[in-house]
Amino acid sequence: MGFPHPIHPKETPILSEHFGHAEARTYDGWVERGGYAALKKALATPPGEITEAVKTSGLRGRGGAGFPTGLKWSFMPKDGGKPHYLVCNADESEPGTFKDREIMRWTPHALIEGCAIAAYAIGAERCYVYIRGEFTGPLRIMTDAVEEAYAKGALGASALGSGTRIDVTIHRGAGAYICGEETALMNSIEGKRGNPRIKPPFPAQAGVFGLPTTVNNVETLAAVPHIVNRGGEWYRGLCLGNEKSTGTKLFSVCGHVAKPGNYEVTMGTPMRDLLMDMCGGMRPGRTLKAVIPGGSSVPIMTAAEAEDCLLDYEGIVEKGSMLGSGGVIVMDDSADLVYQIWRLARFYAHESCAQCTQCREGTAWTTKILERILKGQGERPDLQLLLDLSENMTGKTICVLSDSCAAPIVSGIQKFPEEFEAYITKAREPALAST
Amino acid sequence: MSATHGGGAESAPGEAAAPSSPYEPVFGGPAHQQLEALFDKYPTQQACLLPALWMVQEARGWVSEAAMAEVADVLGLTPAYVKGVATFYTMYHLHPVGRHFIQVCTTSPCGLCGAEAVRDALLEATGCGELGTTSPDGRFTVVEVECLGACGFATPLLIDDDFIESVTAESVPGLLERYP
Numbered sequence: 001m002g003f004p005h006p007i008h009p010k011e012t013p014i015l016s017e018h019f020g021h022a023e024a025r026t027y028d029g030w031v032e033r034g035g036y037a038a039l040k041k042a043l044a045t046p047p048g049e050i051t052e053a054v055k056t057s058g059l060r061g062r063g064g065a066g067f068p069t070g071l072k073w074s075f076m077p078k079d080g081g082k083p084h085y086l087v088c089n090a091d092e093s094e095p096g097t098f099k100d101r102e103i104m105r106w107t108p109h110a111l112i113e114g115c116a117i118a119a120y121a122i123g124a125e126r127c128y129v130y131i132r133g134e135f136t137g138p139l140r141i142m143t144d145a146v147e148e149a150y151a152k153g154a155l156g157a158s159a160l161g162s163g164t165r166i167d168v169t170i171h172r173g174a175g176a177y178i179c180g181e182e183t184a185l186m187n188s189i190e191g192k193r194g195n196p197r198i199k200p201p202f203p204a205q206a207g208v209f210g211l212p213t214t215v216n217n218v219e220t221l222a223a224v225p226h227i228v229n230r231g232g233e234w235y236r237g238l239c240l241g242n243e244k245s246t247g248t249k250l251f252s253v254c255g256h257v258a259k260p261g262n263y264e265v266t267m268g269t270p271m272r273d274l275l276m277d278m279c280g281g282m283r284p285g286r287t288l289k290a291v292i293p294g295g296s297s298v299p300i301m302t303a304a305e306a307e308d309c310l311l312d313y314e315g316i317v318e319k320g321s322m323l324g325s326g327g328v329i330v331m332d333d334s335a336d337l338v339y340q341i342w343r344l345a346r347f348y349a350h351e352s353c354a355q356c357t358q359c360r361e362g363t364a365w366t367t368k369i370l371e372r373i374l375k376g377q378g379e380r381p382d383l384q385l386l387l388d389l390s391e392n393m394t395g396k397t398i399c400v401l402s403d404s405c406a407a408p409i410v411s412g413i414q415k416f417p418e419e420f421e422a423y424i425t426k427a428r429e430p431a432l433a434s435t
Numbered sequence: 436m437s438a439t440h441g442g443g444a445e446s447a448p449g450e451a452a453a454p455s456s457p458y459e460p461v462f463g464g465p466a467h468q469q470l471e472a473l474f475d476k477y478p479t480q481q482a483c484l485l486p487a488l489w490m491v492q493e494a495r496g497w498v499s500e501a502a503m504a505e506v507a508d509v510l511g512l513t514p515a516y517v518k519g520v521a522t523f524y525t526m527y528h529l530h531p532v533g534r535h536f537i538q539v540c541t542t543s544p545c546g547l548c549g550a551e552a553v554r555d556a557l558l559e560a561t562g563c564g565e566l567g568t569t570s571p572d573g574r575f576t577v578v579e580v581e582c583l584g585a586c587g588f589a590t591p592l593l594i595d596d597d598f599i600e601s602v603t604a605e606s607v608p609g610l611l612e613r614y615p
Contacts, residue, residue, distance in 0.1 A: 083478070095542045095582040126476070133526045134538070134583050136596045169476045174485055175526030177581065189477075191484030191510075193523040209478050254544040254586035261587045296543060327586065329544050343543045347581050353523075 004102070005261050008278045012238065012248045015222050016264040019106040025141060027148045030109035036154055038225035042117045043162035050121040054224065056232025058239075058246035063089055063180075063217030064295065064325045066313050069224075075204035076122040077212050085208050086119045086127040087189070087215040090142075091173055091180040093132055094295035095347060096327030099250035100218035102262050104131070104138035107222070108145035114221030116159060116166045117228055122214050126167040130185050133173045143170050177351035181399045182215040184353065195353050196399035219250055241268025245312030249326050253279050256286065256332040267312040274311060275330060286332035290416070294324020296344050297404030299411035300337075320411070337419040339431050341412045342370035348405035359402035362393035366409055373423045376430035383413055383420055458501040461494045462487075462509050470509065480510045484520055488527055497528035525580070533569040533576035535614040537561070538593040539602075540583040548589035549603065554579055556604040557592075560611055575614075 004019040013019075023029035030036065042050050055070030076084060088111070092100040103111055115127045129146075131139050146168050149155045159166040176194045178184045183197035186208040207213020227235045236246045245267040251274055254260045258280030265274060271293070275281065282288055291306040292298060298321045301309070305319040316323045331340065349363035366389050372378050390406035397403070413420060422428035462470060470490065473483045487510060491502045498521055504514040521527050528536070539557055541550040554577075558564055561575035569576045585591040588600035594614055602610065 092584050093582055096544050096586050098585050098587055101584055132584065133524070134580070134593060135598075136593065137598050167476075172485065172489060174488065174524035175580075176524050188485065189482060190479065191481035191512075191520065193520055209482075252587055254589065255547045260589075327544075329547075329586070331547060335547060340543050340547070343541075343546055347542050350581050 004106070005259060008263065010269070010273050010278055011264050012266045013264050014226055014238075014248050015103060015107070015110070015219065015250060016262065018110075019102060019262070021106070024107055025109075025145065027109060027145070027152045027154070030107070030113075034229070035109050035225075036113055036160065038228040039113050039116050039154065040160050040162075042120055042228050043160060043164055047121045047123060050117065050228065053232040054121070054227055057227045057235035058232075058244065059220065059223055059227060059235065060245070060313065061217055062219035062223075062249065062326070064094065064297070066323065069216065069220055072204070072216070073118070073122050073214060075202070076214055077204070078123075080123075083126075083209075083211050084122055084124040085211060085213040086115060086122060086124040087182070087186065087203075087208055087213055088115050088127060088129040088218060088221055089180065089182060089185060089215055090129050090131040090135075090138070090218045091185060092135070092218070092325075093177040093180050094297060094325045094327055095344070096252060096254055096292060096329040097295045097325040098252045098254070099262050099326060101135055101138050102250070103218050103222050104135070105141050108138075108142050109149065110222045110225065111142070111218055112145055112149050112155070112168060114224040115168055116155060117224050118214070118216060118221055119166050119168075120159075120164060124214070125165070126169060128169050128171050128189055128208070130171045130173060130179070130189060132179070133175050139170065139172060146170055176353075177347075178353045178399070178401060181401070184399070185215065186213065193353070195355050196401075198398055223247060238266050239268055239312075240266050241310040241312040242314040245314060245323075249311070249323075251311065251326045251328050253328045253330060255328075255330040256283060256335065257281065257330045258283055265311060268315065269311045271309040271311050271328075272307050274328070275306070279330075282330075282332050286334060288330070289333045289335055290331045290337060292321075292327075292329040292331075292408065294322045295327035296329065296347065297400070297407060298322040298324045299407045300341075300415060301411075302415050336431060337412055337416045338370065338374060338423055341408050342367065342374055344408050345370055345405055348401060352401055356397040356402065358393050358396045359405075362389050362402050363405045365389060366393075366405065370409075371432060373420065374430060374432040375434050376423060376426060377434070378420075378424045380424055382424070383417075387413060458505070460505055461491050461502060462505060466490055466494065467509070481512060484510060484512065484517065485524075488517075488521055492527060497531050531569075533563075534574050535576075535595055536593075537575055537577045538580040538583070539577065540581070540585075540589075540591050541579050542582040542586075544582075544586035545589040545591070550590040552604040553590040553592075553602050553607065556607040557611075560608045575611075 018024035051073045059069045060066045119127045179188045179194040184194040188194040203213040288303040291301045309319040345367040349367045354360040393402040393406045503517040507514045507517040562570040583591045592599045
């Protein structure tokens with residue numbers, strides 16, 4: 001089940017080239033496909049040059065924030081003395097996103113190689129790969145692959161015979177969306193509740209165990225071996241839109257399309273191509289209503305915005321949303337936007353760590369107000385109340401979970417007011433039973 | 436916080452340890468060596484807390500307060516601290532659960548593709564009736580979870596450690612036969 005689709009001519013398969021090839025999961029299978037050549041090359045290069053190559057490539061964080069990866073690496077202190085850590089964020093929990101899972105279950109060694117190169121570049125003595133607890137398959141595959149990489153000498157006291165020690169440890173999460181937030185994730189590794197920390201200090205100064213740390217997403221790290229092999233300039237050249245968005249990106253497409261799945265495209269590819277060609281368009285007889293393009297935490301786009309949007313960091317911002325993690329949730333004309341927004345608000349209310357009042361109260365009350373509307377008990381001032389609450393939930397908390405809850409609510413009310421009106425004027429039957 | 440998780444204490448007949456029976460340590464034998472092997476991989480023993488709680492759940496099926504106290508003792512923490520951490524994460528069972536623990540995703544992307552019908556079919560076919568409870572025969576517990584991270588393969592389920600994709604309401608009864 002879940003076997004990947006054949007590669008579409010409009011895709012640029014770099015990370016996904018070997019998805020579906022079970023042999024690529026083994027060390028030897030990976031080496032046969034050119035694996036570990038980049039690590040070998042990297043270990044013979046001064047660490048600073050690796051970081052420079054990644055800077056040149058223009059690679060930006062694929063977990064959601066889009067921060068330039070090479071720049072992030074360069075923030076790590078250069079003087080020795082304190083241990084440094086690399087943390088690979090494999091806590092993929094953003095609704096709509098399922099790309100890191102695919103990388104781990106088909107090409108675990110691509111990720112391990114990326115982790116090893118990054119650890120070497122930043123001088124980390126160990127890399128922790130934090131995999132969400134629900135990912136039982138990827139966890140097993142990654143655990144086996146790490147063991148095999150040690151047995152083959154790619155990791156350990158002298159990685160690939162270089163004399164450099166590189167250690168990778170898999171750490172299993174235990175169910176908490178918030179642990180995808182990097183400071184919560186570090187607390188979780190330390191054996192604490194996954195509460196986000198106030199920044200600064202940033203992880204490069206005081207990260208996991210209070211020591212200099214870089215946190216990178218799975219997809220970001222998996223791209224690194226390709227950059228080392230083929231050069232930063234090559235990667236930078238993969239660009240169809242804004243020059244600040246380079247390389248390829250895996251878009252996870254779900255919801256109401258004919259062929260959901262992961263599609264890897266060059267940055268700047270039109271969203272229309274992704275949805276209408278690669279994903280086979282809408283289901284028969286249906287039309288596009290709305291798209292949430294970057295995982296559930298970003299504003300909703302209308303069909304018109306989506307159809308005229310380029311898939312890169314700037315292109316999606318221009319159309320009123322964000323690229324985020326690249327989890328594209330597609331809704332056709334059968335979707336009830338109010339119901340879906342309520343369901344997302346309920347998600348955030350469930351996942352709030354409850355440290356900050358605006359988030360703890362805001363996610364719970366917006367959920368209750370949306371529920372009231374869905375029960376046919378909403379009144380017009382409820383919409384303003386939702387907008388007021390959302391404003392108080394944005395930019396006022398330790399992390400952005402409450403901002404993420406507000407984004408679909410605000411954009412939903414602004415872009416699809418008629419959906420809310422229909423419940424308030426009782427033109428639409430209640431979707432939830434009164435209790 | 437929704438209360439969809441781990442509410443099955445009363446409805447798991449025969450699974451709860453009798454209060455009078457003495458607590459048998461999890462980390463008495465080989466499990467202790469397994470845990471100690473992790474100590475080298477982290478600069479603090481506290482960092483082994485999540486792995487230790489996983490080991491308890493694997494051995495006992497759930498994490499009791501007595502087990503939390505044992506973990507605290509082994510890692511040099513207080514029982515209250517361990518409980519604080521164990522209760523933060525949704526995947527540790529704080530009560531005994533059915534022989535097979537079913538987690539069904541109903542977050543928006545799966546919800547768009549019929550996840551709520553899958554949930555209802557599970558509640559009916561297992562005999563659980565309600566989320567968070569255990570079926571009268573002790574065979575199943577069903578909980579609703581938020582985003583399992585397989586949105587393109589809606590609806591995903593976790594049955595024990597088996598991650599199952601593309602489940603439909605119709606495929607539920609046949610699927611459950613594999614879990615006696």
